[in-house]
Amino acid sequence: MRILLIDDHPLFREGVALLLKPLVEGLETWEAGSCEAAFELLAQRGSADLVLIDLGLPGLSGLEGLQRLRLEHPEVPVVVMSSSDDKDTVMAVLDAGAMGFIPKSSTSQVMLGALRLILAKGIYLPPSVFLAARASPAVAAAPAQGRSAAVASPAAGRRPADLGLTPRQADVLHLLLQGKPAKLIGRQLNLSLSTVKAHTSAVLRALNVTTRTQAVLAAGRMGLHFEEPAAGQGASDDCMASSSR
CATH class of the missing domain: 3.40.50.2300 (Response regulator)
Structure with a gap:
């Protein structure tokens, strides 16, 4: 590092x-x-x-x-x-x-x-x-x-799964908290832009916020912490996102 x-x-x-x-x-x-x-x-x-x-x-x-x-x-x-x-x-x-x-x-x-x-x-x-x-x-x-x-x-905080988020939604949330734009999140996680947007909407709803800054505050308030991003799930996530719309 x-x-x-x-x-x-x-x-x-x-x-x-x-x-x-x-x-x-x-x-x-x-x-x-x-x-x-x-x-x-x-x-x-x-x-x-x-x-x-x-x-x-x-x-x-x-x-x-x-x-x-x-x-x-x-x-x-x-x-x-x-x-x-x-x-x-x-x-x-x-x-x-x-x-x-x-x-x-x-x-x-x-x-x-x-x-x-x-x-x-x-x-x-x-x-x-x-x-x-x-x-x-x-x-x-x-x-x-x-x-x-x-x-x-870190062990004393909460994990995204406690909020009902899937592992891939947790990955999107973590990158969103870092200030990364949707296109970069999609490229890093091998997801389409529409899937990133769907996951972003889901994580903001889970945190009961509407903006990234509010999400950072909510994550800090909860003591939220994350696992390493899961690999190789982009295609299945795209299917799940499209089937849920």
Whole structure:
């Protein structure tokens, strides 16, 4: 697995790289101090498996970089790590296509747990993003004075099957949460565009939402996490989708 860290503070990048190291065997981390340097790295080395990006960057801002990443590298999931974690900021990055948000004000324990959850195909969002005054099952409540918050382990969350979703619908949902467009989802899962749209409608209904951003929030609130995508089921899924219409 290759993870690209985009942050203008070398010490922070090095610290996050050390946190990531034991999470996945054979992990390779790339570091960039700006969006411009990050895009040069991607051009030289090819696509990364995950991008962690700060918002307060010199030159091209983190939000602008996120938007460009979603446009030029729609296959790469992006998670924002920022010191600005108010609800408006988090909603803005989710609307721009990020699949998660980790506040820099988090303790190392929370950050490590959040990264572990993300690498285990879960969704991490700070409690501040939720409209309700209760914490998400995916994250801990805001810590009381003198106490650190903890992140639930991936096993503590829910799976798409708990919502009545089929394995292929779960695959579509996971790629949708990453901000991938329908055409790319279809190509990656070997599904027709009409089947992707049918599955997308089904997963949004299951989450009781109407947009991708709302789906990310719902998935974070539930602590939803995913298995590896099933292979070789595209044709049968197309038949099922067409027979259900």
